[in-house]
Amino acid sequence: MIAIDRLAKSFGRKREVHAVREVSFVARDGEITGLLGPNGAGKTTLLRMLATLIVPDAGTARIGDLDVVRDRYAVRERIGVLSDARGLYPRLTARENIRYYGELHGLPGPALSARVDALIDTLGLAPLADRRAQGFSQGERMKVAIARALVHDPATILLDEPTNGLDIMSTRALREQLRSLRSAGKCLLFSSHVMQEVAALCDRIVILGAGRVVADGTAQALIAQSGAATLEDAFVTLLGSGEGLAA
Amino acid sequence: MSASPLWRVAAVLRKEVRDALRDRRTLLVSLLTAAAAGPIFLVLIFNLIARQADRARELHLPVVGVHHAPALAAFLERNQAILIPAPPDYEAKVRAGHLDVVLVVDERFAADVAEGKQGTVRLVSDRSRDRAQASIRQAENLLRAYNRQWGTQRLLLRGVAPSVGNPLDVEDVDLATPQQSGALILFLVAFYGLLASVMGGMAAALDTTAGERERQSLEPLLMTPARPGELVVGKWLAVVLFNALVVVVTLAGFYLTLAFAPLPAVGAPFLFGAREFGRFLFVLAPMILLMPAVLLYVGSRGRTFKEAQANVSVLMFVVSMVPAIQLFLQQREPDWLVLVPVSGQYMLLKLALRGEAVPLAQLALSFAVPALLAAAALAGVARLVGREASFASR
Numbered sequence: 157m158i159a160i161d162r163l164a165k166s167f168g169r170k171r172e173v174h175a176v177r178e179v180s181f182v183a184r185d186g187e188i189t190g191l192l193g194p195n196g197a198g199k200t201t202l203l204r205m206l207a208t209l210i211v212p213d214a215g216t217a218r219i220g221d222l223d224v225v226r227d228r229y230a231v232r233e234r235i236g237v238l239s240d241a242r243g244l245y246p247r248l249t250a251r252e253n254i255r256y257y258g259e260l261h262g263l264p265g266p267a268l269s270a271r272v273d274a275l276i277d278t279l280g281l282a283p284l285a286d287r288r289a290q291g292f293s294q295g296e297r298m299k300v301a302i303a304r305a306l307v308h309d310p311a312t313i314l315l316d317e318p319t320n321g322l323d324i325m326s327t328r329a330l331r332e333q334l335r336s337l338r339s340a341g342k343c344l345l346f347s348s349h350v351m352q353e354v355a356a357l358c359d360r361i362v363i364l365g366a367g368r369v370v371a372d373g374t375a376q377a378l379i380a381q382s383g384a385a386t387l388e389d390a391f392v393t394l395l396g397s398g399e400g401l402a403a
Numbered sequence: 404m405s406a407s408p409l410w411r412v413a414a415v416l417r418k419e420v421r422d423a424l425r426d427r428r429t430l431l432v433s434l435l436t437a438a439a440a441g442p443i444f445l446v447l448i449f450n451l452i453a454r455q456a457d458r459a460r461e462l463h464l465p466v467v468g469v470h471h472a473p474a475l476a477a478f479l480e481r482n483q484a485i486l487i488p489a490p491p492d493y494e495a496k497v498r499a500g501h502l503d504v505v506l507v508v509d510e511r512f513a514a515d516v517a518e519g520k521q522g523t524v525r526l527v528s529d530r531s532r533d534r535a536q537a538s539i540r541q542a543e544n545l546l547r548a549y550n551r552q553w554g555t556q557r558l559l560l561r562g563v564a565p566s567v568g569n570p571l572d573v574e575d576v577d578l579a580t581p582q583q584s585g586a587l588i589l590f591l592v593a594f595y596g597l598l599a600s601v602m603g604g605m606a607a608a609l610d611t612t613a614g615e616r617e618r619q620s621l622e623p624l625l626m627t628p629a630r631p632g633e634l635v636v637g638k639w640l641a642v643v644l645f646n647a648l649v650v651v652v653t654l655a656g657f658y659l660t661l662a663f664a665p666l667p668a669v670g671a672p673f674l675f676g677a678r679e680f681g682r683f684l685f686v687l688a689p690m691i692l693l694m695p696a697v698l699l700y701v702g703s704r705g706r707t708f709k710e711a712q713a714n715v716s717v718l719m720f721v722v723s724m725v726p727a728i729q730l731f732l733q734q735r736e737p738d739w740l741v742l743v744p745v746s747g748q749y750m751l752l753k754l755a756l757r758g759e760a761v762p763l764a765q766l767a768l769s770f771a772v773p774a775l776l777a778a779a780a781l782a783g784v785a786r787l788v789g790r791e792a793s794f795a796s797r
Contacts (some may be wrong), residue, residue: 207626232628243619247425248418259414260627262406288425298563385702 157343158183158206158312163215165201166368171213175201178215183345183360188338190358194395197364199347200240203316206345207237216352219312235263236310238318242301244289250300251276251285251319254307262310268307270321275303279333295326302333312343321355331357355387367396412630415637423645424608433606437649441656442664448588452532461639462541463507465489471512478549484542485668491500497529503538506546516637520740592657592675593752594726596650596683597745600690603644603649605715608695611785614701614712621788631789635699635781642695650687654680682755686766688758689773690748696780702789725749741765744773 166171176198183189196249204210206217208228216222222231225282244253251272258268276285277291279299284292289300298318305313315334319327334357348354352359361378363370371378371394377386382390424430462484469476469486479509489505496502509515509523516522524546528539528562551726615621624634661675701718705711729736739748747769754761 191522209622209625229628229630230624235626237623237626239622241619241622243621245418245422245620248617249421252418252421255626256414256418257623259413259417260629261411262626262628301623 157185157216157220157346158189159218159231159278160202160206161216163202163205163217164213165198165205166213175369176205176212179364179367179369180215181362181369181372183280183343185343186338186341188346188357189356190199190215190361191364192351192354192361192391193347193364195349196206197349198367199349199364200316202264202348202364203237203314203345205238206314207235207239208232209239210387229280234301234311235288235310236308237299238305238313238315239328240269240320241317242297244300244304245290246332249286249288249295250281250303251294253289253300254303257304258307263308270308271307272303275306278336279303280329280377294321295323297327298322298330302330308341313337313345315344315346317348318346318379319348327353351391363391363394370394406628406631411633412637412640413631415634416640418577419607419611419638419641420644423610423641426610428605429610433603433649437603437653438656440591440599440657443658444591445588445593445657445660446664447507447786448591460537461485462545463487464538464542465493465502466508467493467505468508468512469506471508471510472524475508475524475549478552479545482545482548484545485769494527497527498523500529500534501635505534505541506542525749528559528580532668543748546753583637585665589756590730593756594730595657596654596687596752597690597726597749598637598723599650599653600646600687600693600748601745602647603653603691604646604698605696607642608698609702609708609711609715611642612699612707613705616703618707625788632781635785635788638696638779639699639784642699643692646691646695650684650691654683660677665686683752684760686748686751687771690744690768691771693777693780696784699784700780700787703784720740737763741769742772744776747772 158294161180163176163179164174167175173188179198179202181189191202193199201210206219206224208224208231211225218236219231222234242265244250244275245256248256254272254275255268258272263271268372276282278402279302281296281299281303284296289297292300296320302318318330322330334346338344338359346354346358350359355375358375360372360374362372363378373381378394379387379390382393384393464479464484464486465467465488465695466476466486467489476486485599489502489507490496493505496504504526507527509525512522512524521641526539526546528542530536530539549567554568555695558565558568615624625631656673658677658680697718698715701714702711705714722745729746729749736746736750746777747750751761751769
């Protein structure tokens with residue numbers, strides 16, 4: 157479970173860029189929570205704070221019973237992150253790329269091999285597994301990055317715009333993968349600026365606008381709250397404008 | 404599931420070594436250059452010395468107007484100089500480097516001598532040519548010897564002891580041990596060894612810092628439980644391994660060339676045997692540990708790979724200038740110099756090559772400053788890496 161309470165972060169010399177002003181919400185286990193917002197709404201900054209990469213200016217965030225600032229290294233053992241920087245090592249094979257992260261997570265040899273084999277199997281990476289990452293396509297790199305993020309079987313999974321640059325087939329495969337993780341009881345937090353993406357996949361939707369939570373609930377609840385006819389209209393109504401969102 | 408820091412350092416080290424070994428082209432280029440430096444360079448310099456020795460043994464001296472001084476000609480020929488008539492455009496030929504030195508006897512030579520005046524001869528040469536130095540020196544020495552012999556004979560004829568005209572008796576006592584005579588070669592061997600220890604880890608260090616950032620693989624790495632310090636130490640150890648490899652290959656090139664290559668015998672007996680090989684490695688060890696740390700620091704400061712590369716070339720230039728300056732200063736180095744990285748190592752390498760004992764205290768001092776600097780540089784890299792995330796976010 158992820159519990160975020162009045163989290164805030166500003167950048168700039170005088171802290172004049174308020175990326176996240178005040179964000180509170182809860183993402184539950186066994187659910188996919190969608191973080192929807194136009195470009196610049198603060199999604200990436202929020203995910204970076206949850207991933208312990210940057211320290212919030214104010215507020216708290218907990219992953220399970222761990223605080224993202226105080227227990228940052230323990231948090232890193234429990235989360236799997238697919239950030240928007242998802243570079244692989246081009247001279248290592250897909251398998252070696254995945255193994256490296258497993259080793260850093262302290263998985264012992266035989267268990268790691270079994271885990272890597274299982275991930276290669278479920279993600280359909282078998283034909284690529286022992287090829288160098290050098291010439292991989294976007295979708296192939298994406299799959300390896302996901303396997304790398306999941307190698308230690310984390311209970312909480314953060315994904316920053318995971319479908320960026322993927323073709324339809326890869327996107328569908330990714331959705332399948334995320335649904336099966338949900339059935340396994342994982343807590344998934346998924347950010348996107350693509351409405352269809354969020355609508356198709358997420359159990360609950362948190363709409364971010366200019367660093368604040370604009371709305372938070374199931375798709376039906378959001379439609380009811382906004383008084384609009386469709387989910388798309390609901391987004392536009394709630395955000396004040398549809399600018400920066402993609403249909 | 405949590406692992407020990409040592410385990411993670413080992414994981415980083417393993418990955419970095421494998422990654423760098425896969426970069427075949429870079430690896431091959433740096434190892435081949437290292438291996439080729441010794442042989443190419445030693446063969447060139449030995450042949451140069453051999454050719455100079457040949458020239459000195461057999462002086463071909465073009466002459467003009469030598470019939471004005473038949474006694475001089477006879478003296479020169481008695482001393483194994485081969486006199487040949489100089490071409491009319493000898494000045495141009497000397498200037499162009501086709502002739503080393505030409506002896507011109509003034510046409511009034513015989514008349515001047517008969518009148519009791521000094522006879523004039525000219526040595527035409529271009530002293531800016533290193534190649535010609537041996538011939539010039541030999542021609543000068545022969546003329547000086549003839550001058551002395553002639554003067555002595557005149558004094559004896561007048562019943563004066565030769566020592567009256569030569570009150571100073573200069574005896575040449577050369578204290579150079581056999582190893583010292585190849586001094587220039589040895590200094591250059593030291594220089595190349597030092598250069599290898601400075602540059603050996605460059606490619607690997609840049610790839611694992613600026614390269615890692617540019618490939619966008621650093622940020623995901625920072626979301627694993629590996630602490631910045633563990634990542635940095637693992638990367639550093641990997642670069643140290645490659646740096647050591649380049650140094651060993653470079654020194655092996657020198658060692659094997661001197662031991663087995665058919666080099667001309669030039670009477671420059673010096674040693675670069677297994678003992679010197681070991682001493683070199685020991686003296687260079689602080690650099691092999693320090694330079695990777697410095698390179699990692701410079702590599703992580705650059706915002707892009709290109710910027711890091713530019714900064715590293717400046718560093719390389721400065722570092723390689725240090726021994727060159729020391730060579731040109733030609734002064735006895737002060738003792739405190741052993742504390743200065745690069746300078747200190749260069750100084751100790753020269754001691755090792757001269758066959759002198761390297762004092763243990765000096766050796767210990769030469770480790771101290773590099774060790775401190777390496778620790779500081781690594782702490783700096785860890786700080787930079789730890790801050791990376793907040794850099795990347797805006």
